[in-house]
Amino acid sequence: MKHYLQFTDFTxxxxxxxxxxxxxxxxxxxxxxxxxxxxxxxxxxxFEKASTRTRVSFEAGMYxxxxxxxxxxxxxSQLGRAEPIEDSARVISRMTDLVxxxxxxxxxxxxxxxxxxxxxxxxxxxxxxxCQIMADLFTYIEHRGSIAGKVVAWVGDGNNMAxxxxxxADLLGFTVHVSTPGGYEVDEKLAFGGKPHxxxxxxxxxxxxxxxxxxxxxxxxxxTSMGYEAENEARRKAFADWCVDAEMMAVAKPDALFxxxxxxxxxxxxxxxxxxxxxxxxxxxxxxxxxVQKALMEYLLLGRV
Ligand code: CP
Ligand code: NVA
Numbered sequence: 194m195k196h197y198l199q200f201t202d203f204t205x206x207x208x209x210x211x212x213x214x215x216x217x218x219x220x221x222x223x224x225x226x227x228x229x230x231x232x233x234x235x236x237x238x239x240f241e242k243a244s245t246r247t248r249v250s251f252e253a254g255m256y257x258x259x260x261x262x263x264x265x266x267x268x269x270s271q272l273g274r275a276e277p278i279e280d281s282a283r284v285i286s287r288m289t290d291l292v293x294x295x296x297x298x299x300x301x302x303x304x305x306x307x308x309x310x311x312x313x314x315x316x317x318x319x320x321x322x323x324c325q326i327m328a329d330l331f332t333y334i335e336h337r338g339s340i341a342g343k344v345v346a347w348v349g350d351g352n353n354m355a356x357x358x359x360x361x362a363d364l365l366g367f368t369v370h371v372s373t374p375g376g377y378e379v380d381e382k383l384a385f386g387g388k389p390h391x392x393x394x395x396x397x398x399x400x401x402x403x404x405x406x407x408x409x410x411x412x413x414x415x416x417t418s419m420g421y422e423a424e425n426e427a428r429r430k431a432f433a434d435w436c437v438d439a440e441m442m443a444v445a446k447p448d449a450l451f452x453x454x455x456x457x458x459x460x461x462x463x464x465x466x467x468x469x470x471x472x473x474x475x476x477x478x479x480x481x482x483x484x485v486q487k488a489l490m491e492y493l494l495l496g497r498v
Contacts, residue, residue: 197312211488215485235260238262282308283308299321322357335481341367347413350418368393369396372403453475
């Protein structure tokens with residue numbers, strides 16, 4: 194049994210397989226072809242933080258594969274009344290086939306997985322967001338082909354998305370140019386779990402313009418992630434210069450793409466003319482959450498088909 198808690202849980206070969214399956218599964222969806230390999234299977238989705246894309250993509254995706262879903266939140270389950278995570282895992286995993294969790298500390302999802310009888314998927318923790326990066330990579334490949342050897346500019350917070358980009362760069366052979374304000378740097382020990390990584394899979398730039406120079410893909414995220422709202426005011430000041438604008442896009446490669454995991458704040462981390470402009474692929478990126486996660490659920494439950 195496999196869990197998907199971090200990007201590093203799969204090999205490059207497994208990602209190649211998943212991207213090819215996602216393309217096939219997307220093709221079936223686009224041509225209204227019924228595909229129900231997960232008939233009678235149930236996905237439990239546990240949300241301890243808000244979500245639009247993750248919920249809709251997993252829920253619609255599971256129904257499209259012939260299965261069904263159970264949706265739980267902290268507020269409407271015993272999780273919010275301090276039932277231990279280990280007990281919740283034992284109970285939920287006896288009645289369902291697959292569990293997706295969005296929560297705060299990554300340790301919580303690890304504890305759940307340890308006590309779960311069924312595969313567990315990370316739908317975002319404070320530290321990682323692997324399903325999003327899988328969708329981003331699939332989107333890049335659809336538009337531009339292989340990402341190996343390419344440069345991804347990360348402009349903004351050294352957060353869950355940044356950590357996961359670093360893991361992906363290490364595994365799939367591309368480079369991340371990271372530019373964060375002082376005090377919000379990526380934590381290499383956290384991103385790589387203290388394990389060795391490929392030298393040069395990421396480079397740090399003080400000036401976000403330098404990070405974007407020559408990039409094949411420019412990407413950013415909110416200044417304040419869920420769970421960090423108390424820091425909002427300090428972050429608004431610290432991140433003022435970390436806004437992806439037309440000038441930053443102009444120093445990237447002429448055919449550079451722009452991505453954002455969404456939700457976005459126009460005028461903060463990205464200007465409207467960039468996110469709504471011709472280089473932006475954010476809507477494909479959002480839609481592809483569903484296609485890659487369908488491939489992921491199929492793989493976790495049925496293996497290679
Ligand atoms: N990108 C993403 O995970 O979006 P939601 O928070 O809406 O799920
Ligand atoms: N970094 C953001 C991503 C939201 C999808 C957060 O954790 O809130």
